[in-house]
Amino acid sequence: MxxxxxxxxxxxxxxxxxxxxxxxxxxxxxxxxxxxxVVPGNGVGETINPLTSDFPGLPYLTLGSESTNQDARVLMAASPEASGLAAGGDYNFYRTDPSDNSLKxxxxxxxxxxxxxxxxxxxxxxxxxxx
The missing domain is CATH 3.30.70.120 (Alpha-Beta Plaits)
Known part of the structure; x- marks a missing residue:
């Protein structure tokens, strides 16, 4: 069949x-x-001190993205996930509507x-x- x-x-x-x-x-x-x-990378895999370390930008610290393109880093930093104010993974507290496919x-x-x-x-x- x-x-x-x-x-x-x-x-x-x-x-x-x-x-x-x-x-x-x-x-x-x-x-x-x-x-x-929307962000490439596997997440942050190490502890980084932003005051003493050399890092490419906010998306690297919060999303684990290692993009070398400055324009892409600016757009990723504008994402709600990059700010740290949006919970990610299975514990996402704002997922209240099961029919909202944008959160899947x-x-x-x-x-x-x-x-x-x-x-x-x-x-x-x-x-x-x-x-």
Missing amino acids: AERSIMAYFHSSSEADRAVRKLEALRATGVSVSKFG DTLLTASVDESVYEQAVRVIQDAGGSL
């Missing part, structure tokens, strides 16, 4: 992980969960058999995801 691909968006990795286990029970293949955002920064991808596609979509939606 034919396979269908699924791309679903979640508020957090823990929501997506709940769906992964159930999708694997449906024999889904190529299941992966990844975070995405976790992507789940999978391939399922066409015969269980509708069931897989229900699993994703029950876990808080949207297609």
Whole structure:
């Protein structure tokens, strides 16, 4: 039978992980969960003292971005996440509307058999995801 691909968006990795286990029970293949955002980089991996260290700018300190482009650094510094006033990750306190897709920064991808596609979509939606 034919396979269908699924791309679903979640508020957090823990929501997506709940769906992964159930999708694997449906024999889904190529299941992966990844975070995405507008800022490249993996976050801050070291403690930096801004008074005594040489660093390229605010996005490096708060977002872990190592962009060498001055224009990109200025735009990243204007982001609410760079200010430290916006909580990130699974503890994001301003995520009160589950239908607000603008706050979904976790992507789940999978391939399922066409015969269980509708069931897989229900699993994703029950876990808080949207297609």
